[in-house]
Amino acid sequence: MAIAMHWSCLSLFLPNAPSYSSSPSGGASLPGTANSFVSFSGLRATSASSSSHGFFAKKLWSLEKTRILPVIECLVKSLEPTTHTTKVQRNANLAKLQGGYLFPEIARRRNAHIQKYPDAKIISLGIGDTTEPIPGLITLAMEARAHGLSTLEGYSGYGAEQGEKAMRVALAETFYGGMDIKDNEIFVSDGAKCDIARLQLVFGPDVSIAVQDPSYPAYVDSSVMMGQTGAFRKDVQQYSKIQYMRCSHENDFFPDLSSVPRTDIIFFCSPNNPTGSAATREQLKELVAFATINGSIIVYDSAYAIYMSDNNPRSIYEIPGAREVAIETGSFSKYAGFTGVRLGWTVVPEELLFSDGFPVRNDFNRVMCTCFNGASNIAQAGGLACLSPEGLKAMNKMVSFYKENTAILVDTFTSLGFKTFGGRNAPYVWVQFPGRDSWDVFGEILEKSHIVTTPGSGFGPGGEGFIRASAFGHRENILEATSRLRKLYL
Numbered sequence: 001m002a003i004a005m006h007w008s009c010l011s012l013f014l015p016n017a018p019s020y021s022s023s024p025s026g027g028a029s030l031p032g033t034a035n036s037f038v039s040f041s042g043l044r045a046t047s048a049s050s051s052s053h054g055f056f057a058k059k060l061w062s063l064e065k066t067r068i069l070p071v072i073e074c075l076v077k078s079l080e081p082t083t084h085t086t087k088v089q090r091n092a093n094l095a096k097l098q099g100g101y102l103f104p105e106i107a108r109r110r111n112a113h114i115q116k117y118p119d120a121k122i123i124s125l126g127i128g129d130t131t132e133p134i135p136g137l138i139t140l141a142m143e144a145r146a147h148g149l150s151t152l153e154g155y156s157g158y159g160a161e162q163g164e165k166a167m168r169v170a171l172a173e174t175f176y177g178g179m180d181i182k183d184n185e186i187f188v189s190d191g192a193k194c195d196i197a198r199l200q201l202v203f204g205p206d207v208s209i210a211v212q213d214p215s216y217p218a219y220v221d222s223s224v225m226m227g228q229t230g231a232f233r234k235d236v237q238q239y240s241k242i243q244y245m246r247c248s249h250e251n252d253f254f255p256d257l258s259s260v261p262r263t264d265i266i267f268f269c270s271p272n273n274p275t276g277s278a279a280t281r282e283q284l285k286e287l288v289a290f291a292t293i294n295g296s297i298i299v300y301d302s303a304y305a306i307y308m309s310d311n312n313p314r315s316i317y318e319i320p321g322a323r324e325v326a327i328e329t330g331s332f333s334k335y336a337g338f339t340g341v342r343l344g345w346t347v348v349p350e351e352l353l354f355s356d357g358f359p360v361r362n363d364f365n366r367v368m369c370t371c372f373n374g375a376s377n378i379a380q381a382g383g384l385a386c387l388s389p390e391g392l393k394a395m396n397k398m399v400s401f402y403k404e405n406t407a408i409l410v411d412t413f414t415s416l417g418f419k420t421f422g423g424r425n426a427p428y429v430w431v432q433f434p435g436r437d438s439w440d441v442f443g444e445i446l447e448k449s450h451i452v453t454t455p456g457s458g459f460g461p462g463g464e465g466f467i468r469a470s471a472f473g474h475r476e477n478i479l480e481a482t483s484r485l486r487k488l489y490l
Helices: 050-061 065-079 092-096 102-116 136-148 165-175 192-203 217-226 281-294 360-371 377-386 389-415 438-449 475-489
Strands: 038-041 044-047 186-189 209-213 242-246 265-269 297-301 326-331 344-347 420-422 428-432 466-470
Touching (some): 092 217, 102 438, 136 389, 165 186, 165 377, 186 192, 186 360, 192 217, 192 326, 192 360, 209 217, 265 281, 377 389, 389 420, 389 428, 438 475
Parallel strands (some): 209 242, 209 265, 265 297
Antiparallel strands (some): 186 344, 428 466
16 A cells, blocks of 8 residues: 655655655655655555656655655654643542443443344343332322422422431331441431442542452442552462452351451451352441451441341441441432432441541531532432332332242243252342353353343452342343243253
8 A cells, every 4th residue: 555655754764855746646746746646555655746846756766765665654653643631640549440340341242232233122131220110109209399499488409418307207207216336327318329429538549449250340449449459360360458258158158257358348248249148137237346456447238138038147337336337328229219319328327436446427517518419309219208108019029020030930940950059139149150151151141142241350350150130120021031041041
């Protein structure tokens, strides 16, 4: 392929060359000539009009190759697009993150699959996103609040950063009755995931952390972003300075705390995402005792507590001594289909103190006041409706529907010979594929059945060899998915 030469490059070795104008073809045209340009094809010089500038072509032809190459390099650089960069350095902690966040990466692969199979009907058993409509009595409350904003009597602007008083009182009475939780210890927010990030601001970069392995990836990724970790170790698929507490079916999905070194912060989710397991009362007593002895803080994620079927604690505060060592986050996302509405809460007891005696609650309150303007007043109206007797009944009916979906998935995978876990206390089924790479299994099911799942390794190295199947879906899609899975694995 011929490369048209810029005269500025040729001037590197022809300093006395005359000026030029560009030809229509993009080459350099010498003065007094028409449609003439000099080009190189490989290392051969040619001229569109040898009679007009034969002398110039002979001069180029006589140059040594070692003198021509710098000219070509100059040309290539001159043709490359230039990008302005600032003098601001990138956050080195963000640079540690491996690839994309799990669920956007799944969405990317799903979209690529759709482009490859545009006529295929994709069924999602992947991301834990609710699918059934929000109960009408809840949306009616939000509608009334929204309409009220168009009236002088019903309008309200900024609300309390901690949440409306009525909302906090209702949460304390409904979910924490008899646990001595006060409404001023509850912070209403736009979701538990957002509060995890705000808690990281409270803790800062100098704390050490422990996480269940496998566990919800936001705990690890937010710790990396905050600068609490070292580099990612590809040999073990872990970040240094994080204690990965292995939770497998061999240890009943509860870590062997006797082998876990002390850390400042312990992230713990029960019922667990992704395994679906729920800690027993005795196990949580052990966890609270472990944190008390070590002077640690537990961040207890109770996002799936309403799905509990067994007689296990739904809150860490059912355990004596938890008020001195634990923070709890909760959410309406999977309770009432609020994944898009966004409403959650965090409990920070007054007794929870830093090593210098300063209340953790006060610092979290400062972060909320600085970084947040309070949950949507419309969303909080919906939250209040959720906590009414009729709302609780409607939420439990929705939860029962998803749990029926879960039972269908468990029966399907079990009948196909797979070992499954979870599926009783959470809307997830943890399916084992021994010796298989979980992303390969994800790809196999997507490619051959047009079903999206979640690869277990996305939740930590302990998830390798598993996939997570979500029970959030319309019943007809769940049944269709089970039919496809039977065709694939029978």
